[in-house]
Amino acid sequence: MTYSLAELCICAAAEAFRDDGEYMVTSIGLVPRLAASLAKSTFEPGLMMTEGEAYLVSEPVPVGPRGDYKPKIEGLMTYERVFDIISKGLRHAMVTPVQLDRFGQMNISIVGDYDKPKTALLGCRGYPGNTISNANSMFIPNHDTRTFVAGEVDMVGGIGYNSERWPAGIKPPFLDLRRIVSNLCVMDFSGPDNAICVVSLHPGVTFEQVQESTGFELAKLDDLAMTPAPTEEQLAVLTTLDPHNLRATIFKGNPAGVPGGT
Amino acid sequence: MIDKTTTIEEIAAQIESGMTLGIGGWGGRRKPMAFIRELLKTDVKDLTVLSYGGPDVGMLAAAGKIKKLVFGFVSMDLVPLEGHFRQARQAGTIKVVEVDEGMFQLGLKAAASRLPFLPTRVGFASDVLTTNPEIKTIRSPYDDGEEFVAMPALKPDISVCHVNQADIQGNSRISGPDPFFDEWFSRAADKAYLTTEEIVTTDAFNDPMTALQMPIERNLIHGVALAKCGAHPTSCGPAYGMDVVHLQKYNATAKEGWQGYVDEFVNDKNLAAYIEHVGGVATVAALPLPVF
Numbered sequence: 372m373t374y375s376l377a378e379l380c381i382c383a384a385a386e387a388f389r390d391d392g393e394y395m396v397t398s399i400g401l402v403p404r405l406a407a408s409l410a411k412s413t414f415e416p417g418l419m420m421t422e423g424e425a426y427l428v429s430e431p432v433p434v435g436p437r438g439d440y441k442p443k444i445e446g447l448m449t450y451e452r453v454f455d456i457i458s459k460g461l462r463h464a465m466v467t468p469v470q471l472d473r474f475g476q477m478n479i480s481i482v483g484d485y486d487k488p489k490t491a492l493l494g495c496r497g498y499p500g501n502t503i504s505n506a507n508s509m510f511i512p513n514h515d516t517r518t519f520v521a522g523e524v525d526m527v528g529g530i531g532y533n534s535e536r537w538p539a540g541i542k543p544p545f546l547d548l549r550r551i552v553s554n555l556c557v558m559d560f561s562g563p564d565n566a567i568c569v570v571s572l573h574p575g576v577t578f579e580q581v582q583e584s585t586g587f588e589l590a591k592l593d594d595l596a597m598t599p600a601p602t603e604e605q606l607a608v609l610t611t612l613d614p615h616n617l618r619a620t621i622f623k624g625n626p627a628g629v630p631g632g633t
Numbered sequence: 634m635i636d637k638t639t640t641i642e643e644i645a646a647q648i649e650s651g652m653t654l655g656i657g658g659w660g661g662r663r664k665p666m667a668f669i670r671e672l673l674k675t676d677v678k679d680l681t682v683l684s685y686g687g688p689d690v691g692m693l694a695a696a697g698k699i700k701k702l703v704f705g706f707v708s709m710d711l712v713p714l715e716g717h718f719r720q721a722r723q724a725g726t727i728k729v730v731e732v733d734e735g736m737f738q739l740g741l742k743a744a745a746s747r748l749p750f751l752p753t754r755v756g757f758a759s760d761v762l763t764t765n766p767e768i769k770t771i772r773s774p775y776d777d778g779e780e781f782v783a784m785p786a787l788k789p790d791i792s793v794c795h796v797n798q799a800d801i802q803g804n805s806r807i808s809g810p811d812p813f814f815d816e817w818f819s820r821a822a823d824k825a826y827l828t829t830e831e832i833v834t835t836d837a838f839n840d841p842m843t844a845l846q847m848p849i850e851r852n853l854i855h856g857v858a859l860a861k862c863g864a865h866p867t868s869c870g871p872a873y874g875m876d877v878v879h880l881q882k883y884n885a886t887a888k889e890g891w892q893g894y895v896d897e898f899v900n901d902k903n904l905a906a907y908i909e910h911v912g913g914v915a916t917v918a919a920l921p922l923p924v925f
Contacts (some may be wrong), residue, residue, distance in 0.1 A: 423925030425810035437924060449811045450659065454735040480731065481722070485764060491713065491722035494686075494706035499733040500755040526731075530758035537756050538780045540769070545754075 372452070374601045376554060377621040378609060379628040380510065382601040383557050385410040385576040387453060387461060387550040388418060389507040394506070395427075395448070395462045401617060402510045402552075403465035404434060408612045409605060421448050435615040457497070460545050463506040466498075470524040471509060473587035474488075475548040475557035475560060475568060477502070479531030485526060493530035502529040506547045512621065514553035514584045532565035554622065555581050557598055562590030571598040575630035600628065635802045639856035641863070641904065644672035644826045647791060651700075653681040655787075655822050657794030657815040658867065660687045661710035661806075661875050661923075665795040665828045667863035667904045669693065674899065683741075683787050685734065687867055688883060691717035695891050699715040699727045701786060705734035709867075711923055712880045716887025723803050726844065732768075732784075734760050740787030740813055745820030752781035792822035796849070797872060803854030804838055805845050809870035816848040825853045826831075828860035830872055862908045863918045874920040879911060 384406030388396060391410075396418050398407040404423075408431030411418040422432045427446035448456075468477035469492060477498055483489030501507055507529065511518055527536070531548060534540050551558040551567065555576045562568035568590035569581055574597055582589055590612050601609075609618065617626040638916070645668060648654060658664035669689050679700040684690050686707035693700050695717040707718040721727045733755045743751040751805055754773060759801065762770075762782065771783045779891050794815040799805040805816065819825035827849070838847065863869075866876035886894045898907060908914055 382916055402647050424923075447810070450734075450813055451738065454738060457735060480760075485760070486890060487725040488723055491719040493708050494704055494708045495759065495761060498736040499757075499759040499761050500735040500753075502759075526764075527758070527760040531756065536758040537735060543757060546758075581772060 372600070372607060373469065373632050374605060375494045375619065376573065376626045376627040376628050378601050378606060379598060380552050380554065380621070381405045381609065381618065382408060382605050383598050384508070384510050384552040385466065386552070387552070388415050389467060391415055391418060391463050393417045393419060395456055397462060398463040399464070400510065401434060401465045402512070402621060403467070405609065405612055405618060406510070407431070407467065411606055412608050412612065413605065424467070425449055427577050431460055431612055433611065434613050444556070454500070457500050457504045460505045463508065463549070464501045465510060467512065468512050468522050468529060471511065471551070472520050472522065472524045472531070474523070474533035475529070475531030475565070475567065476510070476524050476533060477531070478524035478526045480526035480528055495526065498528035499530060502546065502576045503543050504590045506549050507547040510620070511551060511553040514555040514581065516584065516586040517579070519587065521583040532560065555584060557574045558589070566590045569595065571596045573598045574628060575600050637803050637854060637857045638832070639858050641668045641671045641825070641828055641858045641860050644793060644828070644856060645675055646669055646707055647824070648672055648675065648677050648680070649680065650677050651679045652790040653683065653788065655789030655792035655818040656682065656684040656689045657792065657813065657818045658687065658689070658864070659685045659811070660706070661688070661865050661867045661880065662706045662801050663713065663795050663809060663813065663869050664689045664867040665793045665863060666865060666867055667860040668793050668828050668858070670899050670907065672698070673895065683739070683789055686715070686718065688715065688880065691715040694718055694721035694808035697889070701728040701730065703730040703732065703737070705732055705737050709875070709880050709884070710925070711875055711877050712884055713731060716884040716890045717891065720887050720893055730765055732756070732765070734905040736761070736782070736784045736811050737787065738817060739784040741814060741817035741821040743784065743878035744788035744833055745817055748786060748824070750785050753784055754781060756782040756784070787821060789818065789822040790824065792818040794818055794849070795827070795828045795860065795869065797830050797855045797869065798833050798837065799827050800833055800838070801857060802835065803827065803851035804835060804847065805829065805854070806838065806843060807848065812848045814828050814844045819849050819853045824855045826856045826858065827854055828858045828863045830861055830863065830869060832857065832859050860904055862914055863904065865908065865911060868920070868923055870922050873917050874921055874922040876911070876917070
């Protein structure tokens, strides 16, 4: 069975939502969206999702042009209610920050000096609230030292396991960073003092390669596994969730999941 | 009967230099753009702008009208990065108060309740607090003793929101799926104005399901101005979607200079002439609703 790197990442990212029950998933970007949709379609049917705007839907909405497909509405989730559910904590967000540091702190605001940035992006959006209130995972398409930065990110929007920033040095009670999927590996925050820890390598990738591509020291499991290949069922579900094969555009040239494979 | 009818030109004339202006909508959606274009024609400057920002912020920044921006993001959704905002931000020409999106609504809700702040955990451990030292913290007076961020009230002198329908008394209906924070902008402001796709008789609201789409109390509203297609080039669901081609063209002028855009779409054009220039009401009405 052949599969692409994109499909491998989607399936690995879907695992972030395992055991989330009836959490609402907010998934920003194609891989997070397909990952959450795949999780809901297979092992976590209770997840709550929206059609991307304001309605909760009872089945994941296929990505891309919808043709005759109509979202199957099961409720309303306006932005005001999003902030309420964030405060309550019944939510898991998966996002793609521009920078991520060893504490799991995330930035989508600016690159460079805060007052006169080299590059202005979006602003911190809901990152401070998301990260202090509910579970967060990340998908990083380009695992390199520009993204996984040395030191701290340029603007800490998403908060992390950096005790120097915590009020009175006490961990915020609901801080809960879960899983990072990159184009090279899968990581979590199970290292010493919640350090980022490599838990599986994608086929053909070495730990040394991951470490060289990261601006800080990584922990790793003793028995480092290979990221599980997508199952035939998962690949079949993905063709339904992504009928236009937009996932082929996630990585340049749509590389195979197993290097040298097709 | 109360008659609050006004015009977008008259609302723009209410704005004075140095004021705090709240702008409804969200990113590329249901922004009172017809009012913004009228404001661009004035010599108002040094505004403090409160917005879930889109091209409203970008245009006011490009025109040099913003002294301080209170924001969580500036984006046009389907065109994610707002070029004019980026340019102003990178040049350091506007002072920014960058807060979390949820903190922003708390600031509006504090102002709406005539409170100086509302407590939250949001902001702790992030650079929202380090870059905004004026945002203070407060300790819970109860047994938990926890420290909280005291999100200060965000109080517009004037707020302007765009709705689908309104009557001359200020009753209004937002028929898209998300009212965003327009009710909170309206409650927080000293004076709240509405621009509207159509002015209807009060009878048009005499329906229980319609009433569920009416989050803004009329006693908040100081004026109602007709602005057919007034959110263009942002969306106004379910009536019309974003004009993505227009937004891209506008965005490109961040690099090449935007005087040409102002000359073509703003100067010497009232709303009717503007809408005619972008293809007419039928063309705007045919813009597909965004799919996210």
